[in-house]
Amino acid sequence: MRNKILQSTIATLAFMTSIHASAQTQEVDLSGTWGFQTDFMDFRRGSLDVRYMHRLQETITLPGITDDYQIGYKSPYRHLDRLTRKYEYMGPAWYQREMTIPAEWNGKRIFMYFERTHWLSSIYVDTKEVSKIDYISVPHNHELTDFVKPGTKHLITICIDNRYQYDTHKWNHAHTEFSQINWNGILGEMKLVAVDPVYVEDMQLYPDVVRKTVKIKMKIKNHTQKEITGKAIFSISGEQYKLSKELPVSGSDEVIDFEGEIQLGKDAKLWDEFHPNLYTAVCSLQTNDDKACYQHEKSTTFGMREVTQGKNHILINNTPIHLRGTVGNAVFPKTGYAPVDDASWERIFTILKNHGMNHVRFHSWCPTKAAFRMADKLGVYLEVEMPMWGKDGENNNESRFNFFRRELKGILKEYGNHPSFILYCNGNEISGDFDFVEELTRTGRESDNRRLFSGSTARKRVQSDQFYVTHQTPKGGATVYDGKPFTDWDIKKGTDIDVPVISHETGQRCAYPNFKEIALYKDCPVEARNFEIFQESLAQNGMLDLADDFSKASGAQTVFEYKDVIEAQLRTSTSAGFQLLSINDLPEQGYSPVGILDPFWNSKGLITPEDFKKFCAPTVALLRFKKRVYYHDETFTGNAEVYNYSTASLKNATVKWQITDAEGKVLKSGNLKGSGIGNHGVFPVGTFSYALPKNDKAQKLTVKLTINKNIENNWDIWVYPRHKEWMISTDEVLYTKIYDEKAKNHLKAGKKVVLIPQPNKVKGRRSAFHNHFWNPIMFKWAPMTLGCLIHAGHPVFKEFITEKHLDWQWWDILTNAKVIKMVDTPNEFRPFIQTIDSYDSNHKLGIGFEAKVNSGKLLVLAMDTQKNMENRPASQQLLQSIDSYVKSEHFDPKVEINESFIESFMIK
Known part of the structure; x- marks a missing residue:
């Protein structure tokens, strides 16, 4: 054992009296x-x-x-x-x-x-x-x-x-x-x-925010077997607040049930996410029987807050709230266990609030005392669950059921006074005996009215449900897993039911791992040995040098997917809130790098908290528009909205829109109505239009909304010229959809061939714009890919604006493409549109590549060029950029491949 283990010795304890x-x-x-x-x-x-x-x-x-x-x-x-x-x-x-x-x-x-x-x-x-x-x-x-x-x-x-x-x-x-x-x-x-034989075994406080009172319920244990009398002196203190009240106590039972009420006065402050005002209640119990006097002191923290069920929203102090949250999955690789110290939880919740969030769901577990203390202090809303999941509701296992009955009562007793504890759910995706699930939920409701209760996430409803965390209701979809190539949509229909609906495990788009994180586990009880396997696999496939690019490209896509996912939630006026699967990576059940933070709650360098808050905050500017890609003779129209769950309405706000080009030059701007922006909802603030600038070059423009100069949000759109013709062959360049003798002879003659086969004529995987759901080890459905690495510096993209990662201008291209497997090609051979394979297989994949074949030069793009091309400006522009490239002196592939590789993926 390590030198931490001391020499064997059994020490006799020194007696130490407490402060009290x-x-x-x-x-x-x-x-x-x-x-x-x-x-x-x-x-x-x-x-x-x-x-x-x-x-x-x-x-x-x-x-x-x-x-x-x-x-x-x-x-x-x-x-x-x-x-x-x-x-x-x-x-x-x-x-x-x-x-x-x-x-x-x-x-x-x-x-x-x-x-x-x-x-x-x-x-x-x-x-x-x-x-x-x-x-x-x-x-x-x-x-x-x-x-x-x-x-x-x-x-x-x-x-x-x-x-x-x-x-x-x-x-x-x-x-x-x-x-x-x-x-x-x-x-x-x-x-x-x-403790003395007469003591307070349990003390629960029930605030009344309207009457500014707190009801105190105590269970007093009396082990004297005698009648006891005395008093309970209550001291309540807060910031610039002190109050004391004495109430009589008497009884002879072994358990004496005590109830009392204390008027706090008009100056008592309420608790919520913006004003986490806390009070400490101390009960000094002083009793006696015919022979002795007894003393005991019990204290607890509480907040003046009331949780009630609204039609679509949870109400705090009769005010609708909207939960912007993440799932807490008990990921603590540094220690292997949930922190029991305040500092660790204060760090986690501070990071959460710095990213504009106000909520954590503790998925199938209950956090430690320190988590409740820090959530109380910082104003974070908690949903707490038992260690109950899936088949735990099956088989009518009475010993297991009794454990859950005890666990429920224990949680409510131990943490019931914490104002941050606003929601309770039995567990995750429970199946089996829903009469038992209803029993648990009803028991919670009947014993504690300080929070709302629900039977299970994402499964069958029970009668006592006061809220519902799910991905689907009888009315339709109730969560969002990925964005769309337009923003004029929401999930109002699916979330408008008889109880508030919180979107279940939103997002879940998997990125490629960052192998640099292996070093972070050096002094931890766990190691990322799976990363070592993934890294070795990538090396065996000749692409280890791309590891960092894969991680950054797929991670960048995760960021803009989260932006769209969250904005769709915010646009949904009937939504009670959302819970991301995880804002930090989830190293379980296949390892899911779905977060913008690593498992240690450190930034992955993908987005700053300040930028994240542009689309996830108490007040967010939103914009509905029909599409992200335009021709240059079209008009952009945006319908602006303001999501506002801050402390106040925005009276006479200044709402400004502007459109800028890639250099930041303002092309057009204007003002929208700022009056009438209320609170606790989503509010339209007007429509604006802009005739897009005609240009014979591709443009990326940015649309920005600003509210009162300090709140802003922006969206990129792409504008392309119209092209009447594409794929026009010349004596030097042959465009073809099939790899036939004509194409072969053209290459043998040292000329250029552009092969753009229809996807149904290509052996390979289905192309997808979105990264794989959750993780590719847990869910083996096709296409098992994690976005694309675009080799943006390649001259083939000179007339097609792109970053190294996908963005929405790629939606149409990727949706109408096919992914070619390139395992048998030389290591130095890299497709310029390189699909990122799942990290457990790491095959070289691509949609577009170039190579020397025989004596000629070949470029391949596995994309549909027939279907509805007149309405596909991005695809047209990519073809235009390819055409300019292959007809220039820059088209000079360096890597030679065998003709048999081309024939291997073509379907005759």
């Missing part, structure tokens, strides 16, 4: 060195009697996980479909300390508290198992009162078993190897706690 000693609550910090031993075969449990009073043979430092100390099976494998855990451990592991329970704790209730562990924790006092808890989502709080004696030394042994305790789906993000690892250990706070 006056409240008679005392704590001992349990972090530090513990005895440790693995138990792969699970022999120790069940035979822990006097023979096993010996001390464990290793040591470990807690909080921590076994991976930190290279404990377990050293994996030699390179998993293709996920990151590879360096040291795998699944089974019971034992942690041990000898400790003296302070004599001052006599008469108190004694607990051992672990903030988060994985999955089952069992406590043994000396030789006896005294408590076990199997929560996944909430802390484990073991009561040891009846099993330890104050003033006595005990051997405390903890068994943590991270095996699956129930027959649950192996993909849920709470304990899968596919995102956060299935770690073994204890994280966060770990402590012994002693």
